[in-house]
Amino acid sequence: xxxxxxxxxxxxxxxxxxxxxxxxxxxxxxxxxxxxxxxxxxxxxxxxxxxxxxxxxxxxxxxxxxxxxxxxxxxxxxxxxxxxxxxxxxxxxxxxxxxxxxxxxxxxxxxxxxxxxxxxxxxxxxxxxxxxxxxxxxxxxxxxxxxxxxxxxxxxxxxxxxxxxxxxxxxxxxxxxxxxxxxxxxxxxxxxxxxxxxxxxxxxxxxxxxxxxxxxxxxxxxxxxx
Numbered sequence: 001x002x003x004x005x006x007x008x009x010x011x012x013x014x015x016x017x018x019x020x021x022x023x024x025x026x027x028x029x030x031x032x033x034x035x036x037x038x039x040x041x042x043x044x045x046x047x048x049x050x051x052x053x054x055x056x057x058x059x060x061x062x063x064x065x066x067x068x069x070x071x072x073x074x075x076x077x078x079x080x081x082x083x084x085x086x087x088x089x090x091x092x093x094x095x096x097x098x099x100x101x102x103x104x105x106x107x108x109x110x111x112x113x114x115x116x117x118x119x120x121x122x123x124x125x126x127x128x129x130x131x132x133x134x135x136x137x138x139x140x141x142x143x144x145x146x147x148x149x150x151x152x153x154x155x156x157x158x159x160x161x162x163x164x165x166x167x168x169x170x171x172x173x174x175x176x177x178x179x180x181x182x183x184x185x186x187x188x189x190x191x192x193x194x195x196x197x198x199x200x201x202x203x204x205x206x207x208x209x210x211x212x213x214x215x216x217x218x219x220x221x222x223x224x225x226x
Contacts, residue, residue: 002047002116003027007037007063008078009055013101017050020105034058041067048115053079053090061093068094068156074115078103088196091157097184114184131166133224134213136205138166147205157182158201161194165214165224174221198222
């Protein structure tokens with residue numbers, strides 16, 4: 001039985017989510033406060049965490065960051081805020097997906113299934129694999145990125161984006177394809193978030209006097225060319 005921690009200060013919504021998830025066969029824990037939720041997240045074993053953005057005690061972004069420092073538990077962020085930058089902030093802090101209130105329980109269940117599917121696929125493909133492109137070396141099993149033998153710190157989302165390019169060298173990837181590969185088919189994130197993360201990644205791996213690793217194909221998307 002999969003265990004889900006719900007960190008949400010709206011008690012009526014929390015109770016509703018709890019009842020629906022239990023009906024679907026999940027084991028559910030609840031927390032109505034950011035600090036208490038963080039403690040439960042770190043001290044318990046959970047298959048996924050549903051995390052509200054606006055919480056008393058400690059906001060959801062900070063809770064997410066602190067969890068990510070110690071654990072890789074999938075995090076689905078729940079919020080009433082729907083701007084692109086709110087979504088980017090949530091995803092950049094380490095969340096795996098994002099759902100906006102109000103939402104139908106069917107949508108929530110679909111997103112949970114999508115996150116669980118991604119986890120299964122990652123486990124199935126977790127061989128000792130490394131990629132080398134120009135002077136970049138990426139060790140897939142340890143999720144490490146090196147340039148000129150110096151490690152580059154990247155976020156989970158930046159790493160997944162880099163892997164998408166490395167696994168598809170010389171193939172032009174549209175923003176929609178990248179969105180599906182990195183954020184998942186069920187996400188509601190707009191395609192311009194891809195542009196934001198390509199810029200983040202370029203800032204970390206490109207040098208001012210070098211051609212960018214990631215080429216822009218106007219009107220289409222991006223590509224890494226050998």
